Amino acid sequence: MKSSVKRFLALGIRYLLLIGISVVFLYPVLYMVCNSLKSIQDLVNPTVEWLPSKLCWDNYTRALKTLDYGKTLPFTFLYTAVAAIAQTVCCAMAGYAFARHEFPLKRFWMVMLVAAFLIPAQVTLVPRYLMFFNYRLTNTLFAVWLPALLGQGVSSSIFILVFDNFFSSYPKSFDEAAKLDGGGKFTIFFRVALPMVKPAIVVSILFSFVWIWNETYTSGQLMGAGLRTLPMKLESFVAEFTNIYSTASGDMAARLNESGRLAATLLVVAPLMVLYMILQRSFIRGIDAASGLTGE
Amino acid sequence: MKKRNEKEKTKKKNHQLSLHQRNALEGYLFLAPWLVGLALFTLFPVVYSVILSMSDVQMAPTGIKTRFVGIQWYREAFTLDTTFPVSLLDTMKFVLLSTPMIVVSALLLALLLNGKFRGRSVFRGVFFLPVVIISGPVIQELLTTRAAAVIQPESFIIYDFIASLPVVLSAPLLYIFDNIVLILWFSGVQVVLFLAGLQKIGQPIREAASIDGASPWQMFWKIDLPFLKSLILLNTIYTLVQLSAFSSNEVNQEVVNKMTLVGKTYGYSAALSWIYFACMLLVIGAAFLVLRDRKEKAK
Numbered sequence: 323m324k325s326s327v328k329r330f331l332a333l334g335i336r337y338l339l340l341i342g343i344s345v346v347f348l349y350p351v352l353y354m355v356c357n358s359l360k361s362i363q364d365l366v367n368p369t370v371e372w373l374p375s376k377l378c379w380d381n382y383t384r385a386l387k388t389l390d391y392g393k394t395l396p397f398t399f400l401y402t403a404v405a406a407i408a409q410t411v412c413c414a415m416a417g418y419a420f421a422r423h424e425f426p427l428k429r430f431w432m433v434m435l436v437a438a439f440l441i442p443a444q445v446t447l448v449p450r451y452l453m454f455f456n457y458r459l460t461n462t463l464f465a466v467w468l469p470a471l472l473g474q475g476v477s478s479s480i481f482i483l484v485f486d487n488f489f490s491s492y493p494k495s496f497d498e499a500a501k502l503d504g505g506g507k508f509t510i511f512f513r514v515a516l517p518m519v520k521p522a523i524v525v526s527i528l529f530s531f532v533w534i535w536n537e538t539y540t541s542g543q544l545m546g547a548g549l550r551t552l553p554m555k556l557e558s559f560v561a562e563f564t565n566i567y568s569t570a571s572g573d574m575a576a577r578l579n580e581s582g583r584l585a586a587t588l589l590v591v592a593p594l595m596v597l598y599m600i601l602q603r604s605f606i607r608g609i610d611a612a613s614g615l616t617g618e
Numbered sequence: 619m620k621k622r623n624e625k626e627k628t629k630k631k632n633h634q635l636s637l638h639q640r641n642a643l644e645g646y647l648f649l650a651p652w653l654v655g656l657a658l659f660t661l662f663p664v665v666y667s668v669i670l671s672m673s674d675v676q677m678a679p680t681g682i683k684t685r686f687v688g689i690q691w692y693r694e695a696f697t698l699d700t701t702f703p704v705s706l707l708d709t710m711k712f713v714l715l716s717t718p719m720i721v722v723s724a725l726l727l728a729l730l731l732n733g734k735f736r737g738r739s740v741f742r743g744v745f746f747l748p749v750v751i752i753s754g755p756v757i758q759e760l761l762t763t764r765a766a767a768v769i770q771p772e773s774f775i776i777y778d779f780i781a782s783l784p785v786v787l788s789a790p791l792l793y794i795f796d797n798i799v800l801i802l803w804f805s806g807v808q809v810v811l812f813l814a815g816l817q818k819i820g821q822p823i824r825e826a827a828s829i830d831g832a833s834p835w836q837m838f839w840k841i842d843l844p845f846l847k848s849l850i851l852l853n854t855i856y857t858l859v860q861l862s863a864f865s866s867n868e869v870n871q872e873v874v875n876k877m878t879l880v881g882k883t884y885g886y887s888a889a890l891s892w893i894y895f896a897c898m899l900l901v902i903g904a905a906f907l908v909l910r911d912r913k914e915k916a917k
Binding site: 332333336339340343344346347348350351354412413415416418419420422423424425426428431434436437438439440441442443444445446448449450452453468469471472473474478480482483484487488490491507511521522524525528529532533535536537538553556557587590591594595598599602603 | 638641642643644645646647648649651652653654655656658659660662663664666667670671727730731735739741742743744745746747748749750751753754755756799802803807810811814815817818834848849852855856859862863870873874877884887888891892894895898899902
């Protein structure tokens with residue numbers, strides 16, 4: 323009896339905390355959704371604070387058209403998916419090397435790994451552009467794909483560290499048993515080691531996807547004006563609008579454009595949320611499968 | 619690890635050597651793509667930028683002209699520059715104060731989200747929002763509209779109460795209150811990593827512990843925490859890097875602003891960046907020494 327009251331109380335506190343924190347995260351999103359549906363009249367009307375008086379879908383149709391959504395979305399998806407998967411494969415291999423092998427200079431490479439993670443992007447921008455230009459990779463997708471495949475993409479280091487962490491945490495006897503059964507090193511890696519670290523794979527693909535999708539600073543420069551992903555189009559969308567109207571009254575123009583801008587922004591990040599919802603399921607399923615094994 | 623080494627030591631010397639060598643070779647085989655990438659894509663920009671930080675750079679229409687000036691920019695950063703040392707100190711303080719809070723709150727959030735309860739996947743979806751938002755175009759929107767400032771801590775009575783406490787106690791607490799929104803927003807990735815780590819703890823272990831009469835409190839200290847120790851180090855490193863790279867922190871602003879400084883184009887801000895880089899690397903090294911596993915020390 324007493325323990326059930328206690329459990330009820332604990333559950334209540336948990337929900338209270340979760341809901342409270344969710345508000346912090348949801349507030350800006352709700353704000354964006356509401357304002358993206360406002361018409362110009364509602365935007366300038368100070369009495370309309372949250373809910374628009376009339377749902378104005380024009381903002382979305384305009385944003386869809388400006389972003390060329392029908393064409394840009396598949397392109398951005400393909401571009402990001404290839405880079406994310408390439409990056410995950412390379413990082414899994416490197417993480418496996420660090421977790422399961424002893425080799426000379428291991429410490430040194432570990433330090434280089436963390437140092438590479440910390441390199442300030444602004445300073446290396448110009449030399450990096452020069453380098454890619456010399457490799458004849460500028461204005462091609464390979465400017466992003468190749469570094470990703472070789473573990474030098476967006477935050478690759480953290481994924482190597484994650485894989486290192488997960489590979490270190492399951493018993494080595496699994497590998498050894500497979501070796502005794504006559505498995506080659508690559509068979510062991512793909513058939514035994516990788517299935518053990520499914521959560522790490524999902525985390526790596528998920529974060530790679532989100533970060534590559536959102537990264538415009540370096541990749542925008544390298545891929546040039548011919549290859550524009552959704553977030554890059556969004557940036558120029560915002561810049562163009564402020565350019566046109568900046569001579570009039572910048573403040574007013576920004577406000578008038580707000581709903582269009584917010585609608586476009588939501589359209590750009592929506593696929594990422596959908597992807598998370600899909601991957602999250604396999605995330606949990608992978609975990610269940612793994613925990614059955616580690617239970618020994 | 620240790621067991622294996624001992625086992626190998628008992629074997630014949632010749633055989634042991636070849637086993638070691640084979641293991642090392644295999645390690646390099648798996649590491650090879652990353653090493654090639656490091657040499658191809660990371661080495662040159664870094665070396666070039668270090669050279670630039672020691673040069674007088676002239677942007678001419680015909681290309682970039684450089685003249686070697688040694689450590690002049692590095693010296694000037696601390697002697698002539700009036701703003702850089704201050705913002706460096708401020709940023710380091712911000713990073714050092716925020717990191718432990720972000721890691722601890724991420725751990726608590728992950729524990730809240732762990733386990734079976736109704737609406738779990740909805741909450742997990744909501745808690746993933748910061749990952750999507752903070753790295754993308756949305757953060758720009760939020761910073762301009764200031765929608766992220768949803769909680770005004772000053773409006774709570776408890777805030778006044780804490781403010782009236784002695785400074786030693788109140789300063790860190792007030793910092794938490796002032797930055798709670800920021801802390802929450804910056805802990806998205808860490809929460810997911812901790813959650814993934816918590817899944818490694820098999821249900822049988824927990825069941826066994828609860829049959830033995832362990833309370834949730836004891837289970838946290840004896841089961842969860844030891845399991846998550848290596849992830850705490852990982853998340854600390856991630857948080858440090860994330861905070862140091864955040865484009866609106868003072869040092870990064872300074873670097874960008876001074877990029878086009880007359881007479882010191884590019885070279886000076888490169889020098890500032892590398893000073894900042896060295897400081898952060900030291901902090902990460904210290905974090906590593908404090909948080910690394912005991913077992914690794916024995917190795």
